[in-house]
Structure formats: C-alpha cells, structure tokens
Amino acid sequence: MAKTDTTRVRRKERKNITSGVAHVNASFNNTMITIADMQGNTISWSSSGVMGFKGSRKSTPYAAQVAAEDAAKKAQEHGMKTLEVEVRGPGSGRESALRALQAAGFNVTSIRDVTSIPHNGCRPRKRRRV
Numbered sequence: 001m002a003k004t005d006t007t008r009v010r011r012k013e014r015k016n017i018t019s020g021v022a023h024v025n026a027s028f029n030n031t032m033i034t035i036a037d038m039q040g041n042t043i044s045w046s047s048s049g050v051m052g053f054k055g056s057r058k059s060t061p062y063a064a065q066v067a068a069e070d071a072a073k074k075a076q077e078h079g080m081k082t083l084e085v086e087v088r089g090p091g092s093g094r095e096s097a098l099r100a101l102q103a104a105g106f107n108v109t110s111i112r113d114v115t116s117i118p119h120n121g122c123r124p125r126k127r128r129r130v
Contacts, residue, residue: 026091064093
C-alpha cells in the first residue's frame, strides 16, 4: 500500500508591531503599496494588479484605493496602528492611496514625497501626440 504524503500548512505567525512605514509607489501604469516595520521588514503589500485590475484600469485612483485598503487590512492583523507614509512616483493613485490608508484607521504621523529627480540623467520618453 502506498504511503500518502501529508503536507502541513504553516500558519502565518502574528507579529505585534504598532508602528511602521507605508511605501506608496505610484507609477503611470500601476500603484504598489508596501507596509513595513521601522527596520524595513515587509509586513504586508498589495498592488492594483494583484487586486484584479488589468491594463489601463490599474492606473486609476480607485484601483490604488482598493490596493491600499487591502494592504492596510493585512497590516492591521499584525497590530499596526501608526504609519509614516512615503510616496514615490508621478501616478494618479498617490492621493487616493493615502486617503485610503487614513480611512482604514491608521494614525498617519508624517507624509514624505521621496520621488527621485534626475540631475539630467536618462533621456525621457517621447512626448505623446493625442
């Protein structure tokens, strides 16, 4: 008789972290939210694409709001209460992701714009003609 192979599912261990940093990366095509503790270890993350939005709908403010709510819910399961928010990128989901994090019940202590600005580095994309 063949031996059945049983796999044991490891439960996520619940960390008890009260404060952290939310990194909001809002590009032209997608919005990614990562919530980490003060040492930089990732607690939860989400993005517009993970939430089921495809194509041009990923770059909408609503998709960023849904992704931020999802990341916030996962972080609150670990006991997160206060956040510092770092916003990066020129995308349309910047403000809506920030508002969604505040509406989720987090105490937002600081908001920083950490968008990198080139000192005339790479050549930019061509201008769109609509």
